[in-house]
Amino acid sequence: MNEKVAMLLNEQINKEFYSAYLYLDIANFYTKKGLDGFANWYEVQAKEEQDHAMLMYRYLQNNDQQVTLETIAKPDAVFETLVDPLKVGLAHERYVTSLINTIYDAAQEAKDFRTTQFLDWFVKEQGEEEKNSMDQITKMELFGEDARSLYMLNSELGTRVYTAPSLVL
Numbered sequence: 001m002n003e004k005v006a007m008l009l010n011e012q013i014n015k016e017f018y019s020a021y022l023y024l025d026i027a028n029f030y031t032k033k034g035l036d037g038f039a040n041w042y043e044v045q046a047k048e049e050q051d052h053a054m055l056m057y058r059y060l061q062n063n064d065q066q067v068t069l070e071t072i073a074k075p076d077a078v079f080e081t082l083v084d085p086l087k088v089g090l091a092h093e094r095y096v097t098s099l100i101n102t103i104y105d106a107a108q109e110a111k112d113f114r115t116t117q118f119l120d121w122f123v124k125e126q127g128e129e130e131k132n133s134m135d136q137i138t139k140m141e142l143f144g145e146d147a148r149s150l151y152m153l154n155s156e157l158g159t160r161v162y163t164a165p166s167l168v169l
């Protein structure tokens with residue numbers, strides 16, 4: 001495997017585990033606010049992020065590459081309003097999309113088509129994650145001020161159930 005592609009994928013393992021950590025912190029915030037549905041949604045999201053990391057970990061191993069696990073940064077966003085974590089989440093997903101695109105670009109340059117094919121799943125997943133974040137912000141801005149609507153939104157987010165990723169290596 002091209003050295004730069006392998007290095008970027010290895011770094012991305014760390015970024016995905018950081019994403020899990022960030023979302024767990026968001027779930028922690030909502031739990032303290034009594035919004036267990038929001039907390040559930042972000043706990044499920046944290047599990048998905050761990051899956052993303054593990055897919056990259058396994059992909060590198062399957063391709064005879066060295067995996068190096070680095071320190072995971074502390075999530076230090078400060079949330080004041082109920083919509084703040086959702087905005088932090090969207091900004092973070094947009095950042096992750098840019099990272100995936102950078103790896104894709106490097107793989108394409110190296111004519112590493114196995115990796116571009118592997119990353120296709122992540123490109124699509126990023127589109128879904130950004131849309132989920134945007135939808136949550138829109139709903140929160142429309143209904144979040146009204147206690148009854150907030151209760152319903154919380155109930156809706158509480159129904160999210162974890163499912164393992166559809167990508168099989």
Ligand code: FEO
Nearest residue numbers: 016049052096129
């Ligand atoms: Fe692993 Fe939220 O992208």
